[in-house]
Each structure stands twice: as structure tokens, then as C-alpha cells.
Amino acid sequence: MQLRRCLVIGALVALVVGLGPAAWSQQVPQATCLDCHEGEGMEYAVVTSTPFIEIPAGNTTEYDVTVANPWLHDIASSLVTVNLTEAPGLSFDKPDDISRNESMEVPPGEARNVSFPVQAGATAVVATMTQTEDVSERGANDVDSRLVLPDGTVVGAGHDGIDSGDPAGLNLPEREPSKANTVERIIVRDDRLATTGGWNFTMERVGGDGTDPVEAQVDVYYNATPTQSQRITDTIGPNAADSATFDIKGSQEGEATITYTVTVTDYYEHPDGVQSQDEGNATLEGERTFTVGQTLETGDAGPAVPPEPPINWILNARIWGEATGFIGLFLIPFSLVLGGAFGRKNVLWMNKITQSARLRVLWHNALSFILLGVSIIHLILFLIEPVYSWSVGFVWGGTASLALVGLGITGAYQRRIAREIGYAKWRLLHIAMATTFVAATMAHVLIDGAHFDFLRNAIGLN
Numbered sequence: 001m002q003l004r005r006c007l008v009i010g011a012l013v014a015l016v017v018g019l020g021p022a023a024w025s026q027q028v029p030q031a032t033c034l035d036c037h038e039g040e041g042m043e044y045a046v047v048t049s050t051p052f053i054e055i056p057a058g059n060t061t062e063y064d065v066t067v068a069n070p071w072l073h074d075i076a077s078s079l080v081t082v083n084l085t086e087a088p089g090l091s092f093d094k095p096d097d098i099s100r101n102e103s104m105e106v107p108p109g110e111a112r113n114v115s116f117p118v119q120a121g122a123t124a125v126v127a128t129m130t131q132t133e134d135v136s137e138r139g140a141n142d143v144d145s146r147l148v149l150p151d152g153t154v155v156g157a158g159h160d161g162i163d164s165g166d167p168a169g170l171n172l173p174e175r176e177p178s179k180a181n182t183v184e185r186i187i188v189r190d191d192r193l194a195t196t197g198g199w200n201f202t203m204e205r206v207g208g209d210g211t212d213p214v215e216a217q218v219d220v221y222y223n224a225t226p227t228q229s230q231r232i233t234d235t236i237g238p239n240a241a242d243s244a245t246f247d248i249k250g251s252q253e254g255e256a257t258i259t260y261t262v263t264v265t266d267y268y269e270h271p272d273g274v275q276s277q278d279e280g281n282a283t284l285e286g287e288r289t290f291t292v293g294q295t296l297e298t299g300d301a302g303p304a305v306p307p308e309p310p311i312n313w314i315l316n317a318r319i320w321g322e323a324t325g326f327i328g329l330f331l332i333p334f335s336l337v338l339g340g341a342f343g344r345k346n347v348l349w350m351n352k353i354t355q356s357a358r359l360r361v362l363w364h365n366a367l368s369f370i371l372l373g374v375s376i377i378h379l380i381l382f383l384i385e386p387v388y389s390w391s392v393g394f395v396w397g398g399t400a401s402l403a404l405v406g407l408g409i410t411g412a413y414q415r416r417i418a419r420e421i422g423y424a425k426w427r428l429l430h431i432a433m434a435t436t437f438v439a440a441t442m443a444h445v446l447i448d449g450a451h452f453d454f455l456r457n458a459i460g461l462n
């Protein structure tokens with residue numbers, strides 16, 4: 001009997017190992033956040049804008065584009081672009097161009113900074129470094145200059161007087177190499193200009209020994225353009241909202257339509273067990289039509305975040321699916337101990353706690369049927385909810401379910417079965433099923449369980 005029991009257990013272990021567990025859990029790869037979460041009520045963002053009815057001509061008015069987060073992720077960044085092409089009577093109130101010129105010494109191996117602000121609506125930034133004389137008399141001095149943007153991006157001209165020309169078509173004056181022939185010019189003209197804030201123009205003398213003065217010139221241009229962009233860099237959490245404000249000026253009376261696009265980056269850190277990307281981008285569009293007239297009149301904006309609760313029943317199905325999994329797992333050891341799965345001493349100890357063998361078995365039955373019920377709910381919830389593919393739990397969850405049903409049947413008809421085949425054989429059958437159940441459940445947890453990264457890491461499965 002002992003030998004046969006060992007054989008049965010051995011065969012089950014061999015089955016679990018032999019099937020190559022990882023190949024038996026299949027989450028279907030999905031391209032976007034919505035592929036998995038749309039049914040759960042996810043939207044990338046909700047975008048609204050100041051509900052102008054009329055704005056006065058001749059004045060500057062603030063126009064807000066509001067980005068709201070209606071679900072459970074974070075909106076890590078949003079790039080808001082406002083377009084006035086269809087609003088002939090409107091223009092952006094543009095800041096004046098700025099120009100800064102500084103003369104300084106840059107000793108070898110040291111860096112010097114010229115800081116300057118760039119406001120929303122900038123169309124180009126030009127940073128030029130000129131070495132006016134050659135003190136070292138060795139010809140060109142190796143000077144490195146670069147622009148550091150507020151988001152940390154570095155744009156560099158490189159060493160040795162590289163001039164990036166005038167690709168932005170700004171009609172810049174020809175560069176005039178000095179005796180030292182070190183003129184560097186960096187031109188930035190792209191959507192990084194949407195970032196407002198303090199910029200740094202850094203110069204560093206890489207080689208040479210002179211401290212001959214250099215001249216740094218920084219020019220920021222704000223051309224009148226029909227579009228302006230701003231980046232919201234603060235994270236917008238669930239149910240929160242943030243806005244980008246644009247200064248617009250009504251010049252001529254009539255109807256105006258402002259169009260806007262917002263590109264959001266949504267973020268959520270999934271457990272490794274969920275095969276999903278954590279970052280997703282979406283571009284949303286909208287428009288606002290109003291008149292440019294005499295007075296400022298604004299309509300009702302309504303709530304920034306839509307009032308529906310973000311937790312719908314489909315999302316609840318997944319959350320409770322996960323919860324019932326944990327609850328079931330938690331019940332297993334109690335059911336095993338009450339059943340006396342750990343030998344003679346275990347049985348005697350439990351008999352003492354429950355006060356009789358009969359009560360112990362009753363407790364074992366009750367708990368086991370609750371476990372069966374929880375498992376069935378767990379199964380049904382995961383078949384209903386749309387995020388996990390049914391194939392995820394098919395092999396191991398399925399095996400565990402069959403074993404659990406078998407345990408229920410052998411448990412419920414213990415007397416009848418024992419009368420037919422004898423108590424010892426009944427017991428072997430029941431134990432074999434329990435072993436299968438525990439082994440398959442363990443595999444199900446380790447292979448399919450999204451929230452068991454910590455276990456997988458602990459045993460080196462990830």
C-alpha cells in the first residue's frame with residue numbers, strides 16, 4: 001500500500017514537471033491598454049476646454065485645456081497643442097523674443113552656464129558660443145557647448161566648432177570664425193520647445209590651457225504661429241485633472257473655432273505575471289466654437305472628471321476573481337489539517353481541538369465545500385471578466401478543479417464507495433485526489449497567478 005501511494009504521488013509530480021509548466025499558461029498578447037481594459041471602463045483621458053460663448057476683441061483671455069483622468073492609471077505626461085487656423089480673429093498673445101549676451105572666461109576642465117527662460121509658444125532657440133581671441137596661440141581651442149533642456153535632454157554642438165547651420169530658416173547672420181576659429185551654434189526648433197522653464201546653455205573647455213574669454217549668445221524666438229504647445233509634466237492621478245493655459249487675443253469680431261489635440265502617456269506598473277506593457281499613448285481631439293465680440297461670457301463646463309464611478313461590475317468581476325483565488329488558497333491548509341492529511345498525530349490533535357472525530361470530519365466537510373464553492377465562483381468570474389484569457393488557468397486551474405470535484409464526490413459518497421472497494425482503497429483515492437489538487441493548485445498559483453511575482457522570484461522562476 002505504501003509503495004502504491006508513493007507511485008501515485010511520484011507519477012503526479014512527474015506529470016507536473018514533465019508538462020513543461022510555463023508553456024501551459026497563455027495570456028494573449030494585447031496591443032493597447034484598451035484591448036484589455038475597455039470593458040472595465042477605461043478611457044485614456046477626458047479632455048475639455050474653457051466653454052467660451054463670447055470673448056471680447058482686443059483683450060487677452062486665458063483659455064484652458066483640461067486633461068482629466070477618469071480611471072485607475074496615472075497620466076504621466078500630456079502634450080497639449082492648440083490650433084487657431086480656423087479662428088481668423090484670434091492670435092496667441094506671444095511673449096517678446098529674448099536675446100542674452102554674456103562674456104565669460106572658461107578655464108580648462110570647467111563648465112560655465114548661461115541660464116535663460118523659454119516660455120510656451122517659443123518657436124526657436126539659438127545658442128551661439130564664440131571664442132573671440134586665440135590666447136594660447138595654438139589655434140582652435142577645443143570647447144564643448146551644449147543646451148540642457150528642463151526635461152534633462154541634452155542638445156550639443158559637439159567639439160571643434162561645429163555649426164549646425166540654419167536649418168530652421170531663421171536668417172541667422174553668417175558665422176564669423178575668429179582667429180581661434182571656435183564658433184559653435186546650436187539651434188533647437190521642435191516640439192521640445194513646448195516645455196516651459198529654465199534652460200541652461202553650458203560651455204566647457206575640453207582641452208588647451210588658455211582662459212581666453214568666450215562670448216555666449218542665446219536668442220529665443222516667438223514667431224506668430226497658429227499653433228502653440230504646452231506640456232503638462234505633473235502626473236495626473238486617478239480622478240484628478242490638470243490644465244494648460246494659453247493666452248489668446250481676439251483681434252477681429254466674428255465666429256472662431258479653436259481646435260486642440262492632446263497626446264497623453266498613460267502609465268501603470270503591472271506585475272510581471274501580466275504580460276502587458278506599462279505605458280500607452282493616445283491622442284485626443286476636441287474643438288470649441290464661440291464668438292469674438294464685446295464681452296466675456298462663459299458657459300457651464302460641467303465636472304472635469306465624468307461622474308460615473310470608475311469601478312464597474314466587469315472590473316469588479318476581475319477584482320473578485322483575484323480575491324476568491326486568494327481566499328481559496330488560504331482555505332486549503334485548514335481543510336487539509338482538518339482532514340488529517342498530515343498523519344496520525346495530526347488526526348489526534350484535530351480531534352482534540354474539534355472535540356470529536358465526527359466533528360472534525362464535519363468541519364473538514366464544511367470547509368471543503370466552501371472551498372469548492374469559492375473555487376467555482378473564482379472560475380466563473382475569470383470566465384466573465386475580459387482581461388485574462390480563458391487559456392491562462394485552463395491546464396492547472398482546470399486540473400485542480402477536476403481534482404476538487406473528485407474530492408467532493410469521494411467525500412460525499414464515502415460510505416457507499418468504501419462499502420464497494422473497502423476503506424483503505426477509498427482513502428488512497430481521496431488522498432491521491434488531494435495530492436493532485438494541491439500540486440495543480442500550486443502550479444496554477446506559480447505559473448498563472450499574476451500576483452505571485454514574489455513567489456516566482458523567491459524560487460527563481462521569473
Ligand code: HEC
Pocket residue numbers: 028029030031032033034035036037072073074266267268269270271274275276277278279280319387388450
Ligand atoms: C494584456 C492585457 C493588459 C494590457 C494590454 C494592459 N493591462 Fe492593465 N491590467 C491587466 C491585468 C491582468 C491587471 C490586473 C493585475 C493588477 O491588478 O495589477 C491590470 C491592472 C491594471 C490596473 C489596476 C486596476 C485595478 O484593479 O486597480 C491599471 C490602472 C491598469 N492595468 C492600467 C493599464 C494601462 C494604463 C495599460 C496600457 C499602458 C494597461 N493597463 C494595459 C492587463 C492588461
